[in-house]
Amino acid sequence: MRIISFVEALREGTDQLLAADDSVFLIGEGVPDPKSIFGTTADLKSRHPTRVFDMPISENGLTGVAIGAALGGMRPVIVHQRMDFTLYALDQVINNAAKWFSMFGGQKSVPMVVRMIIGRGWGQGNQHSQNLEALYAHVPGLKVVVPASAHAAKGLLVSAVRDPNPVIFIEHRWLHGTTSDVAPELYTVPIGKARVAHAGRDLTIVTWSYPTLEVMKAVEFLETQGVGAEVLDMQTIRPMDMPAIKESVRKTGRLLVVNDAWKFGGLAGEVLASVSEDETLTLKARPQRLTYPDFPSPSTHGLTKNYYNGPREIVEAVGRVLGKKLDLGAVTDYQATRTHDVPDQNFKGPF
Amino acid sequence: MKDLYYKMLRIRRTEEEIAKRYGEQQMRCPVHLSIGQEAAAVGVATHLSEKDFMVSTHRAHAHYLAKGGRLTGLISELYGKADGCAKGQGGSMHLVDWKAGFAGSTSIVGGTIPVGVGLAFASQLKRQPQITAICIGDAALEEGVFHESANFASLHKLPVLFVSENNLYSCYTHLKDRQPARPLTDIAHGHGMRHLTLDGNDCFAIAAELKPLLTSLRQGEGPIFLELQTYRHLEHCGPNNDDHLGYRPTAELQTWRAQDPLLITRKQMENKGLWSAAFEKEMEDKVFSEVQEAFHHALNSPFPEPSELGAYIYANH
Numbered sequence: 001m002r003i004i005s006f007v008e009a010l011r012e013g014t015d016q017l018l019a020a021d022d023s024v025f026l027i028g029e030g031v032p033d034p035k036s037i038f039g040t041t042a043d044l045k046s047r048h049p050t051r052v053f054d055m056p057i058s059e060n061g062l063t064g065v066a067i068g069a070a071l072g073g074m075r076p077v078i079v080h081q082r083m084d085f086t087l088y089a090l091d092q093v094i095n096n097a098a099k100w101f102s103m104f105g106g107q108k109s110v111p112m113v114v115r116m117i118i119g120r121g122w123g124q125g126n127q128h129s130q131n132l133e134a135l136y137a138h139v140p141g142l143k144v145v146v147p148a149s150a151h152a153a154k155g156l157l158v159s160a161v162r163d164p165n166p167v168i169f170i171e172h173r174w175l176h177g178t179t180s181d182v183a184p185e186l187y188t189v190p191i192g193k194a195r196v197a198h199a200g201r202d203l204t205i206v207t208w209s210y211p212t213l214e215v216m217k218a219v220e221f222l223e224t225q226g227v228g229a230e231v232l233d234m235q236t237i238r239p240m241d242m243p244a245i246k247e248s249v250r251k252t253g254r255l256l257v258v259n260d261a262w263k264f265g266g267l268a269g270e271v272l273a274s275v276s277e278d279e280t281l282t283l284k285a286r287p288q289r290l291t292y293p294d295f296p297s298p299s300t301h302g303l304t305k306n307y308y309n310g311p312r313e314i315v316e317a318v319g320r321v322l323g324k325k326l327d328l329g330a331v332t333d334y335q336a337t338r339t340h341d342v343p344d345q346n347f348k349g350p351f
Numbered sequence: 352m353k354d355l356y357y358k359m360l361r362i363r364r365t366e367e368e369i370a371k372r373y374g375e376q377q378m379r380c381p382v383h384l385s386i387g388q389e390a391a392a393v394g395v396a397t398h399l400s401e402k403d404f405m406v407s408t409h410r411a412h413a414h415y416l417a418k419g420g421r422l423t424g425l426i427s428e429l430y431g432k433a434d435g436c437a438k439g440q441g442g443s444m445h446l447v448d449w450k451a452g453f454a455g456s457t458s459i460v461g462g463t464i465p466v467g468v469g470l471a472f473a474s475q476l477k478r479q480p481q482i483t484a485i486c487i488g489d490a491a492l493e494e495g496v497f498h499e500s501a502n503f504a505s506l507h508k509l510p511v512l513f514v515s516e517n518n519l520y521s522c523y524t525h526l527k528d529r530q531p532a533r534p535l536t537d538i539a540h541g542h543g544m545r546h547l548t549l550d551g552n553d554c555f556a557i558a559a560e561l562k563p564l565l566t567s568l569r570q571g572e573g574p575i576f577l578e579l580q581t582y583r584h585l586e587h588c589g590p591n592n593d594d595h596l597g598y599r600p601t602a603e604l605q606t607w608r609a610q611d612p613l614l615i616t617r618k619q620m621e622n623k624g625l626w627s628a629a630f631e632k633e634m635e636d637k638v639f640s641e642v643q644e645a646f647h648h649a650l651n652s653p654f655p656e657p658s659e660l661g662a663y664i665y666a667n668h
């Protein structure tokens with residue numbers, strides 16, 4: 001056992017990838033600076049001076065440059081401190097990275113990784129808190145991975161860098177401080193495979209990225225009431241491991257998707273649609289989604305407390321799926337002990 | 352002169368109070384302070400009226416106040432209160448005061464540049480003699496959107512004043528690690544714009560130099576690019592000094608701190624015999640009570656009603 005943080009796992013994985021393969025390079029605004037992308041790139045410049053770069057504040061152009069470098073035989077990893085900043089680069093990602101393979105008849109693909117960090121809490125507001133995963137997952141030609149643990153972060157990063165296609169690597173700021181058992185050597189977590197985070201017979205809860213933690217917390221409160229939830233941590237949202245979801249739903253007959261993103265046009269709906277379409281599946285209850293409300297996160301903490309879902313809202317949603325009134329007392333008390341806009345009590349802002 | 356000093360002092364003391372109280376964790380949003388850069392904001396705003404527009408960036412407190420944005424609106428916004436200038440929806444990086452012509456600041460680098468050009472386009476189409484000042488940093492010039500916007504502004508001779516506060520850094524990265532060694536104004540030249548570089552800490556000089564240029568802008572002579580060389584005293588984001596990180600050389604820090612805009616202005620006033628202990632006290636007292644009142648007001652203001660959550664998605668008319 002070796003328990004390290006999500007940040008340290010990413011840093012170690014990147015370091016080992018740079019060491020193992022001369023074609024890998026890392027670029028991003030602030031990569032070698034004292035804050036080193038929340039610590040994920042600390043010391044990498046001194047360890048690999050010729051292949052680790054700071055970059056001008058030019059997300060669009062540099063994403064295109066990374067694509068060109070990938071076509072030229074390199075394996076770029078480009079990192080953005082907020083997913084919101086990658087919107088400048090949408091043209092390059094969608095029109096070029098995702099298309100170079102298909103539009104030229106499968107001659108050359110773009111082996112590139114784009115790391116994007118999602119913010120939350122502490123007044124991040126409309127332009128620093130968006131989870132635009134559905135935008136990227138919508139696009140054929142892109143793969144989108146969404147690790148929920150330090151172990152998955154390192155393993156998926158390795159898979160992403162070795163993948164011949166452009167991979168969007170989405171990491172949630174609130175996962176950065178979390179820890180798990182991480183193997184010291186290079187290893188992979190396969191892209192496109194879900195993980196059963198908890199086994200159960202009563203309903204299937206599908207989730208990914210940060211809310212996986214909240215679901216696992218909710219599971220504790222469900223168990224005390226005799227509710228057995230099967231939790232699937234998807235790990236990748238494109239391609240989505242639909243067979244794993246269906247296998248679980250076949251067993252439980254009930255489905256809840258917990259997704260920290262907007263509901264309309266989002267991936268929770270995609271899961272529901274795929275399950276509903278499958279004539280071999282019989283559901284015992286209507287499948288449900290628990291998502292962000294369909295509007296941007298405001299800045300004020302006076303309002304964000306009613307924006308984000310926690311274990312309480314998850315237990316409540318499970319009750320709706322089961323058609324049962326579950327006791328919310330204990331989970332409500334638990335949630336009241338947390339400050340809703342920080343990942344942990346040590347977090348003092350500002351980002 | 353006295354008025355400009357007062358405006359700078361008011362911004363300085365406001366931001367010092369924000370820094371002092373930030374640790375109380377009641378202002379729960381990222382703050383980018385302009386301490387050290389007040390002269391740029393005040394100098395640029397001096398000959399603009401509330402009919403003229405200004406847009407800005409993540410580092411907007413000084414611009415907002417200099418343009419005439421309400422102080423209580425700013426402080427309440429930082430506290431996330433209902434009477435904040437954006438009703439608590441925005442936070443520090445999203446300030447607005449339409450009455451003062453402050454059309455908005457946003458947190459995406461370069462995001463407001465084309466918006467400012469668009470405001471000026473509307474003024475031109477409506478034949479209104481308004482100017483739009485687009486306040487940006489030095490890094491915003493690296494975004495493609497700057498060049499597309501500058502090209503269009505120049506092509507249509509729009510009444511735009513691009514103000515690039517060159518504080519040498521984007522977060523922790525020096526200009527020399529982001530752009531080739533050439534004056535920022537060469538870029539403006541390439542876009543066919545008039546351009547000039549001024550000491551960004553000399554408020555009087557900025558105001559005086561701009562006066563005739565702003566008139567020419569109103570007369571339709573085409574956009575101007577102004578580089579103001581200045582320096583941020585505190586960390587990129589947050590209330591603290593971050594000298595210990597070592598990304599800014601000590602000598603550089605000392606040189607620039609010695610050129611504090613408030614000190615420069617004070618010296619100039621002394622030379623003109625406009626400075627006195629009584630004047631200093633009068634200014635400090637006045638600003639102190641205004642700032643304290645704004646904080647008192649914000650702290651006692653209510654948060655937005657829960658019904659305000661999601662209340663502003665679509666306009667109805």
Ligand SMILES: Cc1ncc(C[n+]2csc(CCOP(=O)(O)OP(=O)(O)O)c2C)c(N)n1
Binds near residue numbers: 487
């Ligand atoms: C599109 C985009 N990329 C990156 C960032 C992160 N960021 C926030 S402020 C900043 C520095 C910008 O530097 P500059 O324009 O010189 O303004 P200064 O902070 O020095 O006032 C950066 C890179 C962002 N907000 N938006």
Ligand SMILES: [Mg+2]
Binds near residue numbers: 488516518520521522
């Ligand atoms: Mg700067």
